[in-house]
Amino acid sequence: MASTSNSNLDTSTDEKVASSESESALETARRQLYHAAAHLDIDSNIVERLKYPKKVHEVTVPIKRDDGTVEVFTGYRAQHDSVRGPHKGGLRYHPEVTRDECVGLGMWMTWKCAVMDLPFGGAKGGVAVNPKELSSAEKERLTRRFAQELRDVIGPNHDIPAPDMGTDPQTMAWLMDAYSMQEGETTPGVVTGKPPVIGGSEGREEAPGRSVAIITQLVCEYYDRPLDETTVAIQGYGSVGANAARLLDDWGATIVAISDVNGAMYDPEGIDTASVPSHDEEPEAVTKYADNVISNDELLTLDVDVLIPAALGNVLTKENAEAVAADLVVEGANGPTTSTADSILAERDVAVIPDILANAGGVTVSYFEWLQDINRRAWSLERVNDELETEMQAAWRAIKTEFEQRDVTWRDAAYIVALSRIAEAHEARGLWP
Template sequence: MTRDECVGLGMWMTWKCAVMDLPFGGAKGGIAVNPKELSPGEKERLTRRFAQELRDVIGPNQDIPAPDMGTDPQTMAWLMDAYSMQEGETTPGVVTGKPPVVGGSEGREEAPGRSVAIITQLVCEYYDRQLEDTTVAVQGYGSVGANAARLLDDWGATIVAISDVNGAMYEPDGIDTASVPSHDEEPEAVTTYADTVISNDELLTLDVDVLIPAALGNVITKENAEAIAADLVVEGANGPTTSTADSILAKRDVAVVPDILANAGGVTVSYFEWLQDINRRSWSLERVNDELEAEMQAAWDAVRVKFEQRDVTWRDAAYIVALSRIAEAHEARGLWP
């Protein structure tokens, strides 16, 4: 993790919130440490110290941290508690991604994967593909990848490959995704359940209908973009496709639905969580999921209109929606002092 990476991710979050039409901006921060090497006590102390350092620049009406790589609901609970203890009152709205028992939202952990699945279904419908006839490969089986794979499996798609850091399970006839534990349920276990194991690089170039890179950034590059055999790429991770690879895929007419739309379920349900916190009224899981589906449909519709009107890529269409909304807001507010 570097400062430049945080700047880039903060920019992406700004565009993501604008695409979803959420009243949030965008920022990113982190600690250059490997959380796998920390004991629970060390992780808690580090989180609380980080909260103290951020205290003057965060708040429920100022800047609201949310979880990302290396964090979990417990991390966000510690951050909220550290801030609250310094403020002298419980302030659940200062962060999102908390456990529901301390003001978190039902469905928050699953939300990025759910939005990836929803967008995959919508883009398949757009290209006249029935999910029942669609093969899908998912790189990454953490919170995003596992939830997306399981939902698409439930909705009728054939998940032929899933992976973790050790490699990929490949089953051309389809994987029973519910029988394979996610990273959260059993870390790095995917290949131990596999009859056929291939590499993560091989997964990316499988001859499937839909490829969902849902692990790390910069996995589709100029070195492998020509070998991508999928007709559709739905970005589950942040920044999985380099700019050069994106250009190559566009020239090959491979449709790439960008991360700022596909995985925006996370920040959207973070917004729902914030609403619940400031109103001190929790929502049911059913309501969270229904509201998320409605927001994803609205965002998809806005991007689809620009895609058709402007004859651009899906990524450019999403950026047009986001930047137009940001520009309009700046124009309305003006510049002062």
């Protein structure tokens, strides 16, 4: 296990550790851009262009509530870069959605698509609303009006939204229908993450968790750790965490801890992950099935081989990074490690596999869905999973090459791969006019 030192970590609460050094998504994305650029001989003018989004659309979204009143929400769509292809990224419904958050997350999507060598650029959007306070009918009206407001700036060859926090396949179905009604033809390729019955892809919802499991397997092989001798703790048992846990369990790893918002199930002998419902199957059920419950904070510092934070951002911080006992961290969530924690873990030789690689299964299968929609030909689940594994292995090899040749961290290696591809495309296309 990785060496540890004394820490002031408070394990008395199941809430995520507050990060005094946390930064905004935009600040993080720009810092990572500068960091990768420092390792590369690229035109500084390209870096300057990539600091900013191509466009940011801000709209008002009025809807009639069920009680007859009208309420107005604010929506955003930030389109960062399209040098390699159409913009691609999620739409989220959350009360804290802001312009800068969408810009920063859109930049992350640019890096993620480039890491996976997908012909997309990054985008992100959403509405500042608490979806839990909306009825299903209100959420549908919100989505259809938002689709109308964005109609001129999205499309299958321009910008393709997908589900994100607070949205789901049904949300994408409403958005696709609203767009199609205005266009006068069914246009399934305008969004991904739809139900398969209307052009969605098999395996899309499971894809981020599957990619986390694939990358965990590959990194364990790299460090000569047989999966059947590997212990794993996973924070979060939603779509990402549960799918990763069940696959790794099937492949021979010992899953010793899983968690939801109420706490973590811990069994050093191993958990039968198939017997514990995921959040989608039964919300907040993990602790109901547990004989031994620990806090989410304690899970992060368990003496295991692999730690997979797959729930919230900013959970590994300067307050708890010294106490992380795992040798390998595979980021299932977006941004679970703060910059200070990242530096501490690197100093302690804890390998951190970044989110832009590990959970890229979602955007990769979204790409497959887009291809299926364009060609009007559905793929089997077996083909989707086989193609995903091929793409994840190719991305892993590219990052591994940079990691070994440049003697950098895995995160730096991933951003170097991404920025190299984006810069090459910008150099080839030039600046118009």
